Amino acid sequence: MDFELKSLSHQQATRLPVDALLVLVPDGADVSGTADAALVSLIREANRRGDLEPGAGKALSCYRPQDIKASWVVLVRSGDGSASAVRKAVLAGMGLLKQPGVKKLGLLLGLLDQDALAVRVAMMACADATYCFTTTKPSAKARTISQVVLGVSDAAAARAEFAAGKALFAGVELAKEWANRPANHATPSMLADAARKLGRKPGIRTEVLGPKEVAALGMGAFLAVAQGSAEPLRFIVMHYSGAAKTSAPVVLVGKGITFDTGGISIKPAAEMDEMKFDMGGAASVLGTFAALAELQPAINVVGLIPSCENMPDGLAVKPGDVVTSMSGQTIEVLNTDAEGRLILCDALTYAARFKPRSVIDIATLTGACVIALGAVRSGLFSARNELAQALGQAGDQSLDLCWRMPLDDEYAEGLKSNFADMGNVAGRAGGAITAAKFLQKFTADLPWAHLDIAGTAWKSGTAKGATGRPVPLLLQYLINEAGVVAKAPARAAKATVKAARQK
Numbered sequence: 368m369d370f371e372l373k374s375l376s377h378q379q380a381t382r383l384p385v386d387a388l389l390v391l392v393p394d395g396a397d398v399s400g401t402a403d404a405a406l407v408s409l410i411r412e413a414n415r416r417g418d419l420e421p422g423a424g425k426a427l428s429c430y431r432p433q434d435i436k437a438s439w440v441v442l443v444r445s446g447d448g449s450a451s452a453v454r455k456a457v458l459a460g461m462g463l464l465k466q467p468g469v470k471k472l473g474l475l476l477g478l479l480d481q482d483a484l485a486v487r488v489a490m491m492a493c494a495d496a497t498y499c500f501t502t503t504k505p506s507a508k509a510r511t512i513s514q515v516v517l518g519v520s521d522a523a524a525a526r527a528e529f530a531a532g533k534a535l536f537a538g539v540e541l542a543k544e545w546a547n548r549p550a551n552h553a554t555p556s557m558l559a560d561a562a563r564k565l566g567r568k569p570g571i572r573t574e575v576l577g578p579k580e581v582a583a584l585g586m587g588a589f590l591a592v593a594q595g596s597a598e599p600l601r602f603i604v605m606h607y608s609g610a611a612k613t614s615a616p617v618v619l620v621g622k623g624i625t626f627d628t629g630g631i632s633i634k635p636a637a638e639m640d641e642m643k644f645d646m647g648g649a650a651s652v653l654g655t656f657a658a659l660a661e662l663q664p665a666i667n668v669v670g671l672i673p674s675c676e677n678m679p680d681g682l683a684v685k686p687g688d689v690v691t692s693m694s695g696q697t698i699e700v701l702n703t704d705a706e707g708r709l710i711l712c713d714a715l716t717y718a719a720r721f722k723p724r725s726v727i728d729i730a731t732l733t734g735a736c737v738i739a740l741g742a743v744r745s746g747l748f749s750a751r752n753e754l755a756q757a758l759g760q761a762g763d764q765s766l767d768l769c770w771r772m773p774l775d776d777e778y779a780e781g782l783k784s785n786f787a788d789m790g791n792v793a794g795r796a797g798g799a800i801t802a803a804k805f806l807q808k809f810t811a812d813l814p815w816a817h818l819d820i821a822g823t824a825w826k827s828g829t830a831k832g833a834t835g836r837p838v839p840l841l842l843q844y845l846i847n848e849a850g851v852v853a854k855a856p857a858r859a860a861k862a863t864v865k866a867a868r869q870k
Contacts, residue, residue, distance in 0.1 A: 368497065368513060368536070370490055372529045375477060375518030378404040385473040385516060387439035389460040391485075393448045394421040396478050405434035413442055420444070423452035424459035437473060439464060445479060450766055453485045457492035470511055475518040483525035486517055488766060490532035491839070494539065500547045500832060534662035535842055539835035542647075542654030546825065546833035550626035550643045555601040555674035558623060558646070561653055562603045562672065568660035570609055576602040586673075586713035587691040588698055592706045593675035595630060595683025602714070605652070605670035607659045610852055615724040616667035617848060619841065620714045622707045622730035623649030623674030630677045630703030631685055644833060645707070647824030648729035649674055654838040655845070662842075664849040669721050673710040677703070689787045693717065694809050699787035707732050708791060708802055712809040724848070725754055725814045728806065729837060730821075735798030737822035744770040745837055746819035748803035754816050758844055765839035769818060772800060779804040 380388060381404050390406065398407050398414075409432055413419040419427045423446030432440050443460040446452035457474070464472065474489060476482040497510035519525045545553055545561060559575040566573030581589060581602050593600035603623070606616075624645040628634060634642065649672045656670055684690065688700045690709070693716040698709065707730050718726045736746040745762075747769040749755040755771050762769040778800045781793025789808060793801035803817045823836045 368494060368510060368515065370529070370533060370536070371514070371516045372486070372522050372525060373516055373518055374520065374522040375475065377406045377475070377477065380473060380475055380518055381405045381435045383436060383473045383516065383518070385437050385471045386469045387441065387464050387466070388435070388437040388473045388475060389441050389443065389457070389464065390475045390478070391445040391453065391456050392419065392442050392478055393445050393480070398478070405432065406440070409435075409440065410442060422446060423455045426459050426463055428463045439466065439469060448479045448481065448485070450485070450488045453479070454488050454492045454766060457489050458496050461493060461496035464512070467511065471514045471516070472512050473516045473518060477518055477520045482519045483521065483528055486519065486525045486528040487532035487535065489517065490515070491535060491539065494536050498540070498543060500543070502544065503549060503552060530662060531842070531846065534658040535839055537661050538654035538658030538838045538842060541657040542650040542835040542838050543833040545653060546644055546647050546650040548643070550676070553625050553643070553646065554598050555623065555625055555676070556599065558625065558649060558653070558672065558674050559601040559603055562605055565653065565656050565660065566605065570607055570663060571656060571660055572606045572608070574604040576604065584693055584717065585691070586693045588693070588709040589673050589675070589713040591684040591688070591690040591700065592677055592709050595680045596676035596678040598625070598676050600673070600675035603670070603672035603674060605656055607656060607668040607670075609659070609663060609849070610665050610667045614667050614852055616669045616721055617845060618669045618671060618718045618721055618723040618726045619652045619655060620671045620711060620718060620726065620728040621648035621650070621652035622646065622711055622728070622732065623672045624707055624710070625674060625676055627677045627704070627706065628679055630679050630683050630706060632702045632704040633679055634704060638827070641825065641827060641831070644825040645731050646674065647731045647820055647833065650833065651729050651820070651836070651838050651841065654835060655841045658838065658842045659845070664846055666845055666849040666852050668845060669718070669723070671714045671718060673714045675710065677706045692809065696789065696808065697787040699784040699790045701790045702792045705792045705802070708805050711806055715806060715809045715813070715815070719811065719813060723813065725816065726810065727758070727816045727818060727841070729818045729841070731824050732819045733799045733802050733821055735795070736819040739772070739799055740770055740822055742822045742826065744768040745823045745840070746799050747771045747816065748774055748800070748819070749816035750774055750807070751814050751816065754814050757847065758816055758840065761844035761847055762840045765843040767837050767840035769837070769840065772803070774800065774803060774807065
């Protein structure tokens, strides 16, 4: 899908060479002082007759209205004009435009008080509404709308949001693609190839480690999970360099279990097919790097993806086995279906070598988080208040919401083992929290946060498919951090001057 940004008046919009116009009309929008045009007259008449009800998402569809070039015009209420209301409005309007002849769309945001700030969310709503997975389904109809012209009052003022929107579109689409692929089309080796392809983009470098290199690093927990599968593991290391070499990177660690049977602690057959989504964290890291390649923010980022299958063959790790992690800590594997934390713990130990400004792991880790938060918010765990607040703010800004969960030390009591430094599970109670406490044991003094996306990475039922989350949250966090990094030299210079004056 191609996006174009233009400054458009309503008069210009009437002549726009598109198949359909989608016009966002805030509740209480006053167009009485707007220069007369066919589109303005249509809105006035709809308001006068009460045909366009108030409330975000309420819509009125018109076919071949007089003096307007587009065949279809959809007026849709955008409520108070907030980001969530704009998203709801665009999704509703797009639902009315699934017509075979609609290939080029005009999306008018000019009636919004802050139309520039609505550009990114409107772009992503267009993309989400038209997304279709076709890789293994040749009969599927790909999105028919191939071009969207975004009309705003001042294109220059919206340029930054437009650039972020294009980058986010690329990132979310890639994350959805890889998470949606069946496991035989998304093996660890295939994920590594996707990362290598990203490594050819400006500013990105990719390194892929195999079983021998991982064994040499002492990643015994990661190796234990992979040993039951015929598919060889891959440890993917990606670097995005957007700032000075001396600038500490943000490290993103994505769980890459490309299929999870549960291992010897095998899962029930019902809905096991959805365990292809267990690499949603890895997909989000790939997607975030795709977005970084497009946007080129001034920040350094490292992406780590430990990837393997969790299978139950004769070589598989068994309940009760004790494995030694890269950190040297031993783990009693009480449940082989708690495998994500085993591959992540070694990757978190590896992350420390980069002396990061922050480390964020992203994982479809626990069903307990789904019970706690459902599909609305991802679980956020961190002992660092500043980091937790920054991620929460990024989630609010991007409409990719998260919710901070507790990390009290008492939750780790259940991880104690008679035969190892710790067990890998601690019972059902507070399962999302005890999983986070397990990971925390491998972060030492790192500024670390954990995102449990088990409830948000994909949808089940008739809408089954990947959501691309939390790419929007991660990208917004990195954009915000790039701003912090940019201000750091100025703050350092002021501190130096102040110190010199005090002398």
